[in-house]
Amino acid sequence: MACAQEAPARREASEPGVKAAFLYKFASYVEWPASAFAGPNSPFVIGVLGAEEVASELERIVQGKSVHGHPAAMRRVKEGESLAGVHVLFVGRGLMNLRGILRGAQQPGTLLVTDVDRGLEMGSAINFVFADDRVGFEVSVEAAERNGLKISSRMLNVARRVVSR
Amino acid sequence: MTFQDHIRRSLRTRVMLLVLVTTVSALLLSGAGLVIYDLRSYERQWTNDMVATAEIVARASAPALAFNDRRTASGDLSVLRTRSRILGAALYTRDGELFATYQQPGMKIPFPDHPEPNGYSVAGDQMVVFRRVVENNEPIGTVYLRTLYRPYDRLRDYLTIIVGVMVASFAAAALFSGWLQSAVTRPILEVARVARDVREKRDYSLRAPKSTEDEIGELVDAFNEMLAEAGRRAEAMREADRRKDEFLATLAHELRNPLAPIRNALEILRLTKDDPERSRVAREMMERQLVQMVRLVDDLLDVSRITTGKLAVRKAVVDLQGIVRDAIETVRPFIEARRHVLDVRMDDEVIRVEADRTRLGQVFSNLLNNAAKYTHPGGRIELSVSREGSAAVVRVKDNGIGLAPESLGAIFEMFVQVDRSLERSQAGLGVGLTLARRLVELHEGDLQVASEGTGKGSQFTVRLPLALGNLAKDPAAAAEAATHPTSRRVLIADDNEDFAASLADLLSANGHDVRVVHDGQQALEVAPAFEPQVAFLDIGMPKVHGYELARRLRALPQTTRCVLVAVTGWGQEDDRRRARDAGFDRHLVKPVDPRQVAAIVEGY
Secondary structure (H helix, E strand, C coil): CCEEEECCCCCCCCHHHHHHHHHHHHHHHEECCHHHCCCCCCCEEEEEECCHHHHHHHHHHCCCCEECCEEEEEEECCCCCCCCCCCEEEECCCCCCHHHHHHHHCCCCCEEEECCCCCHHHCCCEEEEEECCEEEEEEEHHHHHHCCCEECHHHHHHCCEEECC | CCHHHHHHHCHHHHHHHHHHHHHHHHHHHHHHHHHHHHHHHHHHHHHHHHHHHHHHHHHHHHHHHHCCCHHHHHHHHHHHHHCCCEEEEEEEECCCCEEEEEECCCCCCCCCCCCCCCEEEEECCEEEEEEEEEECCEEEEEEEEEEECCHHHHHHHHHHHHHHHHHHHHHHHHHHHHHHHHHHHHHHHHHHHHHHHHHHHCCCCCCCCCCCCCHHHHHHHHHHHHHHHHHHHHHHHHHHHHHHHHHHHHHHHHHHCCHHHHHHHHHHHHHCCCCHHHHHHHHHHHHHHHHHHHHHHHHHHHHHHHHHCCCCCCCEEEEHHHHHHHHHHHHHHHHHHCCCEEEEEECCCCCEEEECHHHHHHHHHHHHHHHHHCCCCCCEEEEEEEEECCEEEEEEEECCCCCCHHHCCHHHCCCCCCCCCCCHHHCCCCCHHHHHHHHHHHCCCEEEEEECCCCCCEEEEEEEEECCCCCCCCHHHHHHHHHCCCCCEEEEECCCHHHHHHHHHHHHHCCCEEEEECCHHHHHHHHHHHCCCEEEEECCCCCCCHHHHHHHHHHCCCCCCCEEEEEECCCCHHHHHHHHHHCCCEEEECCCCHHHHHHHHHHC
């Protein structure tokens, strides 16, 4: 029988850094409809709401990168701001009206990512979880599809929990 | 025997060697080519396969690497357990840290601390592959694969196959050469064996067996035909040998036969000096025996001429009846002695043929002699001379012992005598008919024999072409000359005094004027004054020999027209030619026939 062994764990990067990296990486495993972009050179926008540490990490990460052929960009989003042109929206955990924000953020072409318990149940497509001393995530295929997005099965392999219809 | 000798001597070995060398070199060449090609393509294929595997692993484990999920990464790697040749695998993070590993159960392989760039390397029987994991055009880690790489296993398999094919080829070559031996070498060896047997046993009836219709079969046929031919020749040689042996025995006997009566006669002469009558009888007996011996020796010379092909005739236009009459006179004593009746019928008209008088006479006397010999005493011999169309025909028929049909052809062969039971004193040498036929042929005629069978007599027929012109001489004048011999001046030069004296006596008795000298010098001294009309010159004389003497006499005005006759013990054609060249008109061989001498002197 094959035996797999884990390599010795290395010191984890800072949690906001890991989350920022994951946010950027999620984009590779999700398919957006062509209508989500204004033009071939319009940017791929990752919006961050209420998580400054993640925002600043992410800002560094996307520098000079591109996603699906579009230059990647990070945008700090404020509550009540228009979400037009935002492809990924990360909503931090310290917000009061999380549920309301999420509801308002539901729109085609936007992938909602949360970082709270029962995040998926509140309507996000991906929710960060922390277990076994490392950052993981869970996925709701249903929520993504509602907004017209397809999540790659390769990513689902790595997810802690997958919710589908 | 060295190996080279063996190869040179055995066709089978050569063929087998050829097949083997061809097969082995073809196998080795093609095998080597295939192995090289296969090892290269094996390496390429295996490398491609491993790179593809690494690529698949990279793609599958990209999310696990991206999202730092070691458990999933390990699970992804463990899929490789289905590939038994992959000994181990590992994933490294983008920073080069070991992220997840896999190794085959029971294996303990060291993983490198740091990943290397894309590529592969071979070490021993293992291959190591590194492959970058790329997601969204960014390297996020490295896949490491360690696999078994054993091209030599394939090499070994190939060698096994080649050796197997070689063994099969050897077997095929052995079978093939075996077959070839039965088809080619065996018949040839058989021919060689028969040839050896024939040589050892002298048995020409042996034949090589023929088993095929191909080129070998032709060889066997040709060989057998050659054997048959060799057999026929050997048989012919044996037969010729046998006849020669018989001939020698006969010759010895025949030569010895007359000696006893001659010795007796000499004794009688010695004892009866005073009794002229008994002396005469003894002399006559000696004369007859001498004639017999001379005939034998003449026959011998003729045999020699026939076998060397030097029998020649000198032709002139002659009358056939005259020749036949002479022949009858020669044989008549013998015919009368055997109490035969001789019935002669000749055309009145003179038949002229172009012939050598002496030689043609010999033919007829041989035929008559034969008829008399092979007819029981008191028989009947018929002889006829006639003209049939453009041919002159002479028939000699007897009622004697005849011939069996199968002997008809054989009697003309040299030394053949049909009836050996005959009284030996009459047997002769068995060359008479051979000589007769040869002589007739030299006259452009032919000699045939017919017999109705043994005991029913036989008939010999000579056909000769008629002469175109008339007889050269006027017959009346010839008769005149024969009946009225005139006196001639004759010179005899011979160092054998007895011979010279006896010849002189003979000629003097016929009324000729004879001078005798005993060497060439004397002859030259006497000749100018004596002016001989005919000269009998010995060849082997002291001082001046016959040939030289003839040349000098021809040069003298007094003897330039003299008839020169060479008298020698040598009658070969070569001697006759030398005599002619020296200027001689005639050539006589000792002992000379007195009648011939008379004919020459009187014919002048």
